[in-house]
Amino acid sequence: MQGMKPETLTKRRVTGADDPLFVKSLDIYRTSFPLHEQRRVQDFPLAFEDPGFYYEVFLDEAGRVAAILVTWRRQEFVYLEYFAVSASLRGQGAGQRILEELRDAFPHKVILEIDPPEDEISRRRLGFYRRHGFVPNPQFDYIHPPYTAEGESYPLLLMTHEKTLDPDVYQAFVHFHHEWVVRRFYDISSRPE
Template sequence: MELYAAGFSLHEQRRPEEQIQAMKDPAFHCDALVESGTFIGLLFYWEAVGVTYVEHFAVVEALRSSGAGSRALAAFCPAHAPVVLEIDPPVDAVSTRRKGFYQRLGFAENSYAHRRPPYRTGFAPHPLVVMSWPEALSPEAYSTFSRMLSHRVMRYAQVGISQLAAT
């Protein structure tokens, strides 16, 4: 949870009580990434019929650019396709590198206008780019992902599903 807190902005994190509830949902998976007996990162994801949503993925800072993240996702994606994740729009060096990282792994950028609800009150929804593996999402697959995000994932957020209709 230290990596979760350090690796994501506050509006991208659940409060601890909501995270505990999410972890009880059978569709939610919280994986510690381990390589040669060493913790290298985390992978939080949701599984639904027709789509796997990577909600949070982070590699320990000392191991970034070592290939550890690429190896983890290269092993994960074929077993969970199609895989969907969200990234910040590429507007600076960091966000541009992140997009390139996913593209090198075979993720496709999707053209759907997508606004991510915040996990906590006091924050506004923000635009994100939807990436998917192994190819761009069909409208039906995007709809499945969007419904899962709105009706399952956000169930475990301070904002809550009742406030999503207003965003």
């Protein structure tokens, strides 16, 4: 994949956990996010039942998954839950193109979370999103609940496109995220794989 142009990527929406593209995307998913930030694979079928849940993959010319973009689309906001580009494509503009496409489709509505900028990697990530028009929202002490009932909560920094979050939209996002995106999965998350 070295030297691939971002415009050669093809976007496909994954339709369920039994979709072959979902299975092929799991390597990028598992290697791009720390374990505590990952939804368990067995929890994805319930997420796919939500018509506003979009699991999209970007394929290279050989049909390999080169990137994933996972969003929850609501009227007030679009929550970017997961975004990862294959290590072999990083720094070549693929992430920029994918993020710009999402941002342009939903101006001023995209909400994403990043680790607080406390080390080199998290500061670079903050810089990447800032270069693409996203602003941090430090006015909110945002705590992400764990993806399983046994896990621990952790602080993250919310970012939004061009404008900081309105307090009412923030409250709507937190309620939606905590109750619908995370906690409703606790019952099935406690089952063994």
